[in-house]
Amino acid sequence: MALKLTGTPKSSCTLKVLLTLAEKGISNYEFIDIDLMKGEQKVPSHLAKQLFGVVLILEDGEISLYESRAICRYLARKYDNVGTPLLPDLSNLTKMGYFEQWASVEMAILMLITGEPKNEELVHSLLATLAQKLDVYDGAILAKQKYMAGDTFTLVDIFYMPLMSYMFRMGFGHMITDRANVKAWGRVYKNNFPFNAIRLTKLDFLLPSRIKIFALKPVRLEHCNN
Amino acid sequence: MALKLTGTPKSSCTLKVLLTLAEKGISNYEFIDIDLMKGEQKVPSHLAKQLFGVVLILEDGEISLYESRAICRYLARKYDNVGTPLLPDLSNLTKMGYFEQWASVEMAILMLITGEPKNEELVHSLLATLAQKLDVYDGAILAKQKYMAGDTFTLVDIFYMPLMSYMFRMGFGHMITDRANVKAWGRVYKNNFPFNAIRLTKLDFLLPSRIKIFALKPVRLEHCNN
Numbered sequence: 001m002a003l004k005l006t007g008t009p010k011s012s013c014t015l016k017v018l019l020t021l022a023e024k025g026i027s028n029y030e031f032i033d034i035d036l037m038k039g040e041q042k043v044p045s046h047l048a049k050q051l052f053g054v055v056l057i058l059e060d061g062e063i064s065l066y067e068s069r070a071i072c073r074y075l076a077r078k079y080d081n082v083g084t085p086l087l088p089d090l091s092n093l094t095k096m097g098y099f100e101q102w103a104s105v106e107m108a109i110l111m112l113i114t115g116e117p118k119n120e121e122l123v124h125s126l127l128a129t130l131a132q133k134l135d136v137y138d139g140a141i142l143a144k145q146k147y148m149a150g151d152t153f154t155l156v157d158i159f160y161m162p163l164m165s166y167m168f169r170m171g172f173g174h175m176i177t178d179r180a181n182v183k184a185w186g187r188v189y190k191n192n193f194p195f196n197a198i199r200l201t202k203l204d205f206l207l208p209s210r211i212k213i214f215a216l217k218p219v220r221l222e223h224c225n226n
Numbered sequence: 227m228a229l230k231l232t233g234t235p236k237s238s239c240t241l242k243v244l245l246t247l248a249e250k251g252i253s254n255y256e257f258i259d260i261d262l263m264k265g266e267q268k269v270p271s272h273l274a275k276q277l278f279g280v281v282l283i284l285e286d287g288e289i290s291l292y293e294s295r296a297i298c299r300y301l302a303r304k305y306d307n308v309g310t311p312l313l314p315d316l317s318n319l320t321k322m323g324y325f326e327q328w329a330s331v332e333m334a335i336l337m338l339i340t341g342e343p344k345n346e347e348l349v350h351s352l353l354a355t356l357a358q359k360l361d362v363y364d365g366a367i368l369a370k371q372k373y374m375a376g377d378t379f380t381l382v383d384i385f386y387m388p389l390m391s392y393m394f395r396m397g398f399g400h401m402i403t404d405r406a407n408v409k410a411w412g413r414v415y416k417n418n419f420p421f422n423a424i425r426l427t428k429l430d431f432l433l434p435s436r437i438k439i440f441a442l443k444p445v446r447l448e449h450c451n452n
Contacts, residue, residue, distance in 0.1 A: 051366045052331075052359065063320055067334070070326035077319055090316060097291050097300040104293035105278075107333050133278065140277045 003029035004059040006046070008036060012162030013056045013068035019158045020072040024083035069103070072155050086155045099156070102149035106159045109133050131175060138179035147185065157185075229255035230285040232272070234262060238388030239282045239294035245384045246298040250309035295329070298381050312381045325382070328375035332385045335359055357401060364405035373411065383411075 003026070007014030021029060034040040034055060041055045049057045050066045057064060058071045060078075065071050076086040088095035109130070141148075149156040164186060167173055177183050229252070233240030247255060260266040260281060267281045275283045276292045283290060284297045286304075291297050302312040314321035335356070367374075375382035390412060393399055403409050 051362050063323060065323050065327050067327045067330035070323060070330045073326045074319065074323040077322065093300065093303055094289055096303065097289060097296060100296035100299045101291050101293045104296045108293070136277050 004032065005029055006032040006034060006049075006057040006059075007055050008033055010036065011055050013054075015162040016068045016158055017056065017058065017071050017075070019161060020075050020086065020155065023086060023158065024075060024079040026075070026079060026083070069107075069155075069159060072158060076155055084153065086153070086158070088150075088152075088154070095150075099149050099154065102154075102156050103159070106148065106156055109163075127172070127175075134175055134179055134182060138181045142181035142185050230258065231255055232258040232260060232275075232283040232285075233281050234259055236262070237281050239280075241388040242294045242384055243282065243284065243297050243301070245387060246301050246312065246381065249312060249384065250301060250305040252301070252305060252309070295333075295381075295385060298384060302381055310379060312379070312384070314376075314378075314380070321376075325375050325380065328380075328382045329385070332374065332382055353398070353401075360401055360405055360408060364407045368407035368411050 005014075005017060005021075007017065009015065009018065021027075034046070036055065040046065041050070042053050046057070047053055049059070049064050052066075054066070056068055056071065057066050058074070059065075060074075063074075065074060073087070077090075080087070088099045090096060145151055147153050147157050148160055164176060167176060176186060231240075231243060231247075233243065235241065235244065247253075260272070262281060266272065267276070268279050272283070273279055275285070275290050278292075280292070282294055282297065283292050284300070285291075286300075289300075291300060299313070303316075306313070314325045316322060371377055373379050373383050374386055390402060393402060402412060
C-alpha cells in the first residue's frame with residue numbers, strides 16, 4: 001500500500017516532509033491536499049487522526065503519524081537504503097548524540113521565529129535575540145561545519161529549510177544574506193536539492209530559477225509548529 | 227572517566243538530565259553547579275563548550291554535548307541496559323515513529339509555556355491555547371495511554387516533568403489538577419520516581435512528601451528552552 005500524506009504545500013511542515021520524500025526519491029505516495037481556509041483540518045475525520053487539529057498526517061498501512069519532524073525521521077529510517085542518507089549511523093552513540101543536539105538547536109531557534117508576537121516591541125525583542133543566535137550559527141557553527149548537523153547533509157538541514165524561506169517571505173531575508181556562512185549554507189542546500197525528484201507542481205516555487213538563495217516567491221505560506 | 231555535568235538544579239533543563247541519570251541509577255558523575263546570577267554561563271570557558279551561552283553541558287571523555295533532550299537521549303542510549311528503560315526498541319520502526327511523534331508534541335507544547343510573553347493580553351491568549359491542548363492530552367491522549375509516549379514510561383515523560391512543575395510554580399497548577407487523566411499521569415510519574423537514586427540534596431524539593439502531585443515548593447526556578 002502506498003504512503004498517504006495529508007497536508008498542504010502552503011504549510012512549512014508539509015514542505016519538510018515533501019523535501020524528505022524528494023531527497024529519498026520516493027514518488028509513490030498519495031497526496032491529500034487539504035484547504036486550511038475551509039478548515040478541513042478541523043473536520044471529525046481529520047481530528048480522529050490528528051488530535052490537535054493541525055494539518056499534517058502520514059499514513060503507512062496501519063501506521064498513522066503526525067508531527068513533521070517525527071514523520072521525516074520515520075521516512076528517513078524506512079527508506080534508509082535509498083536516495084540521500086539523511087541520518088547518521090544509528091548505532092553510533094557519538095554521532096547520534098551530536099545529531100540530536102543539532103536537531104534540538106533547530107527546535108529552539110524555531111521558537112524565536114514562530115511564536116505569537118502580537119505587538120511591535122515583542123517582535124523587535126525576538127528579532128534581536130534571533131540575530132544573536134544567527135551570529136552564533138555564522139561565527140561558530142557554520143564556520144566549522146558545512147551543514148547544520150555536521151559535515152554531511154541530514155534531516156536537520158531539511159528542518160531549517162521552510163523556516164529560512166519563511167524569513168525571506170516575512171522580509172527578514174537580509175538576516176540570512178548578511179551572514180556569509182549562513183548564506184553559503186543556503187547556497188549549498190539549494191545546489192544539492194534534488195529538484196527532479198519533486199513531482200508536486202505546487203512545489204515549483206522552490207526551484208532555483210525562481211529564488212534567490214532559498215527565498216520563496218510571494219505566495220501565502222502557512223507556518224505551523226508541528 | 228566519569229561523566230561531567232555542568233548546570234544548575236534551578237534550571238528545568240538540568241532537572242531533565244538529573245532525572246534521567248536518576249532513572250538510570252547513575253550516580254558516578256561530577257556535577258558542576260554554576261551560578262546563573264553571576265553569569266557563569268557567559269564566561270569564555272563555558273562559551274567554548276556551549277556556543278549559545280546557556281547553562282547545560284554534558285562531557286563524557288572527548289564528547290561534549292548540550293541541549294537537554296539530546297543529552298537525555300544520549301544517556302538513555304549509553305546506559306540502555308541499566309535502570310529504567312527510557313527508549314523504545316530502536317530497531318522497531320513503528321515504535322520509534324510514535325516515540326518521535328510524542329517527543330515532538332512535547333516540544334510544541336513547550337513553546338506555549340516558555341515564550342517571552344510581555345503583556346497580559348498575550349499571556350491570556352497563550353493560556354487559552356494551552357488549555358485547549360491540555361484538553362486534548364486529557365480527553366484523547368492520556369485517556370487511552372498511560373504515559374506521554376504510550377503505555378510505557380519513557381524519556382518523553384521526563385521531558386514534561388520540570389515543565390509541569392513549573393506550571394505549579396507559576397500559579398497554573400489547577401490546569402493540571404482540573405484534568406483527571408493529566409492529574410493521574412502526574413501521580414503515576416511521582417509514584418514511580420526513583421527518589422533513592424537522587425544524590426543531589428538540592429533536588430529534595432521534588433520529594434513527594436514536599437509536593438502535591440509534582441508541584442515544587444517556592445524556590446526560584448530558571449526555565450530554559452535548551
